[in-house]
Amino acid sequence: MYKVQVKGCFDSAHFLKGYDGKCSNLHGHRWTVEVELCKEELQEEGQCRGMVLDFSDVKDVLRGETKRLDHCLLIEEGSLRETTLAALKEENFRILEFPFRPTAENFAKYFFDYMKSAGYPVSAVRVYETPNNCATYEA
Numbered sequence: 613m614y615k616v617q618v619k620g621c622f623d624s625a626h627f628l629k630g631y632d633g634k635c636s637n638l639h640g641h642r643w644t645v646e647v648e649l650c651k652e653e654l655q656e657e658g659q660c661r662g663m664v665l666d667f668s669d670v671k672d673v674l675r676g677e678t679k680r681l682d683h684c685l686l687i688e689e690g691s692l693r694e695t696t697l698a699a700l701k702e703e704n705f706r707i708l709e710f711p712f713r714p715t716a717e718n719f720a721k722y723f724f725d726y727m728k729s730a731g732y733p734v735s736a737v738r739v740y741e742t743p744n745n746c747a748t749y750e751a
Contacts, residue, residue, distance in 0.1 A: 613650050613651075613652060614650060614651050614652070614653075614654060614664045615648055615649070615650045615664075615735065616648070616649050616650075616664045616665070616667070617646055617647065617648045617649070618646070618647050618649075618667060618670045618671050618674055619644060619645065619646050619647075620644075620645045620647075620671070620674040620675055620677075620678040621642060621643065621644050621645070621678060622642075622643050622645075622678040622679070622681045622682040622683075623640060623641070623642050623643070623682055623683055624640065624641065624643060624681055624682065624683065624684050624685070624686050625638055625639060625640040625641075625684075625685045625686065626638075626639070626640075626641070626685070626686040626687065626714040627639065627687075627691075627714075628713060628714070628715065629688060629691040629713075638685075641741045641742065642742075643678075643681075643716075643719070643739060643740065643741060644739070644740040644743075644746075645674065645678060645719075645723050645737065645738070645739050645740075646737065646738040646739075646740075647670065647674055647723065647724075647727050647732075647734060647736075647737050648734070648735050648736040648737070648738075649664060649665065649670065649727075649732055649733050649734055649735060650664070650733055650735040651664045651665075651733050664733075665732070665733075670727075670732060673727065673730045673732070674723075674727065677723070677726055680708075681708065683706065684705075684706035684707060684708050685700070685705060685706065685707045685708070686708050686710065686714040687707060687708070687709055687710070687714065688709070688710060688711075688712060688713045688714060689709045689710065689711055710722070715747070716739045716740070716741045716745070716746060716747035717739075717747040717749070719739045719747075720737045720738060720739040720747045720748055720749035721737075721749040723737045723739065723749075724736075724737040724749045724751075734751065735750065735751050736748055736749065736750040736751070737749050
């Protein structure tokens with residue numbers, strides 16, 4: 613089995629509603645996303661001969677999504693009062709709402725599904741909230 617990995621990063625804020633601890637407060641991270649792809653065989657022809665795939669293509673797809681999440685507030689749908697959400701949006705804050713709690717675990721699955729839907733042979737995704745803490749989602 614051949615495995616390759618690409619990495620992307622983004623800076624965003626989040627909070628965990630209903631969490632009893634400091635993560636219930638709004639705070640930010642330098643999120644790092646590592647996508648592992650695997651195939652039994654290398655490509656046999658064309659410019660990607662001898663490769664699992666073209667790193668540049670995969671990085672471009674991953675970068676498209678990390679760029680979308682960069683420098684915004686990542687929230688779970690329904691985690692803010694409508695008036696609070698409206699006030700933040702009126703101030704032109706970038707806010708992305710997700711149907712899940714914005715944890716490293718959930719973002720690992722989110723990026724796994726995202727890359728898989730783009731047609732890549734994803735075997736695992738790791739999302740780091742800090743250099744020392746990560747969550748992994750595997751096939």
